[in-house]
């Protein structure tokens with residue numbers, strides 16, 4: 001797994017929703033090395049730490065990576081100021097991506113800003129993919145058209161019912177899993193959502209991979225600040241979200257630490 | 258071309274730029290970008306005699322021009338280090354420094370004995386980590402504590418011994434003198450300054466450990482001041498660190514009295530920063546007709 005660190009030109013900037021931006025960046029080496037589910041650590045001018053942002057799209061032919069992120073604080077606000085033609089200071093691709101089975105029916109579950117890393121799975125699996133995408137309300141809905149363009153069976157949920165299914169992603173997920181056709185589930189989103197998804201997958205005995213978030217320093221495994229409690233062979237230990245993750249098998253993850 | 262090599266406690270460094278403990282893993286994480294041999298040395302992740310799990314996350318918070326961390330010395334233990342990391346480090350790197358921490362004297366002694374029998378080039382004694390309730394700060398904040406641990410480890414190893422000082426003290430020079438008197442070959446400073454951040458909405462500290470160590474550019478002037486004070490107080494060489502992010506910072510630290518520098522937090526934003534410091538220092542020396550780093554050490558002209 002190789003990664004790069006350089007300033008790369010932004011070839012396209014789009015506003016997807018209020019305070020949610022899509023940046024496409026020309027970075028041929030990084031694009032070539034990238035896998036679905038990996039992330040990049042993006043520098044924000046004037047801040048000591050980079051900001052981890054998932055890779056939303058990989059185009060090896062064009063040599064581009066795409067990032068979709070929401071302005072959550074001062075660092076992401078600074079990054080969002082960049083325009084087409086400006087450069088983005090990227091360290092990546094980093095971490096372990098999703099392990100996607102070939103030719104099998106799968107479900108991806110994305111919650112809010114956890115939706116972007118799921119788009120790459122949909123791009124790879126197309127009609128074999130059911131995408132369950134949860135948002136707070138209609139004005140936060142992003143990327144659903146792109147999942148549909150991949151021929152994925154796309155179900156949008158909003159908490160207030162302003163568009164799509166009213167309620168949480170777990171309702172359609174339970175229905176889909178009950179059909180008994182799903183070979184794997186992939187999830188990224190708020191912790192409460194991930195926990196609920198894992199529980200449903202356990203009940204239906206379907207393997208699940210989750211992408212986790214933690215505050216990071218280096219992003220490359222050097223500083224061990226980004227820990228998440230995991231268990232292997234009955235022993236609990238802290239894994240590094242940046243290097244051992246961000247994608248983990250659901251059964252490895254412990255949330256109470 | 259200027260000669261960047263420096264000699265500390267009889268150990269030859271090809272250049273005076275060292276990766277700081279806890280920020281560079283065990284040298285394995287940045288080899289995708291450049292070989293470890295570009296650095297003068299690497300101070301490895303702080304290690305203890307037994308493996309340690311570390312503190313509950315979150316372990317990092319950003320601050321104005323810096324960060325707080327509360328890793329709590331997560332490490333695989335001295336034996337794991339010697340077995341898994343040291344062979345590669347010796348092959349790929351220059352000076353390999355083992356950073357050692359402990360909760361009780363016997364921990365320090367046991368770790369030092371294991372390292373004494375290994376291939377590490379130097380031992381850096383961390384008596385200053387503010388994260389571990391049982392150890393760390395308690396040793397380094399009094400001259401008696403600092404002297405006791407230095408004395409014990411000095412007896413346990415013949416390896417060149419660096420003692421790393423904590424800035425969380427009233428008078429750092431008395432600690433520096435105490436460890437010099439007990440046989441330290443060098444001192445390194447500063448470790449992190451104890452700090453805290455609070456989320457005003459949840460009213461929770463951002464770090465699960467509540468408090469953590471401040472590093473990065475925010476601490477740089479404090480570090481320069483302490484290195485300068487220690488330079489005047491002891492005769493052993495000083496390794497200066499704390500907030501260095503540019504070659505100008507490194508020159509400033511050397512002028513204050515450092516024979517070599519360590520860089521930590523700056524690497525998170527710019528992994529190439531140690532190399533930029535080496536190149537910038539070299540150019541500065543050429544431009545000013547300085548042939549050896551030693552001509553600069555402590556050469557500040559105080560008012």
Ligand SMILES: Cc1cc2nc3c(=O)[nH]c(=O)nc-3n(C[C@H](O)[C@H](O)[C@H](O)COP(=O)(O)OP(=O)(O)OC[C@H]3O[C@@H](n4cnc5c(N)ncnc54)[C@H](O)[C@@H]3O)c2cc1C
Pocket residue numbers: 039049050051052053054055068069070071072073074075076077113116117212213214215216246318319
């Ligand atoms: C592996 C990974 C992938 C991510 N992918 C995306 C993505 O594709 N799109 C997106 O919008 N967001 C993503 N995030 C979340 C994003 O990193 C944070 O929203 C962002 O760091 C907030 O920075 P800020 O300066 O705006 O906020 P501030 O709150 O001002 O940040 C202060 C500090 O806390 C850190 N921080 C705050 N929130 C988070 C968080 N949720 N996770 C990690 N660090 C945080 C910041 O990095 C910074 O160091 C991802 C996080 C991780 C760990």
Ligand SMILES: Cc1cc2nc3c(=O)[nH]c(=O)nc-3n(C[C@H](O)[C@H](O)[C@H](O)COP(=O)(O)O)c2cc1C
Pocket residue numbers: 217223225277278279280302303304326328330356383386421447448449471472473474476498499500501519520521522523
């Ligand atoms: C995440 C992190 C972990 C650290 N771990 C250690 C450690 O294990 N042992 C130690 O002596 N110092 C440790 N330090 C302190 C650094 O080595 C250094 O003294 C300090 O960060 C100041 O330098 P800087 O501002 O260049 O980072 C750590 C610092 C950081 C940021």
Ligand code: FES
Pocket residue numbers: 215216217218219220221222223224225226240241242243
């Ligand atoms: S962020 Fe440094 S180890 Fe993960």
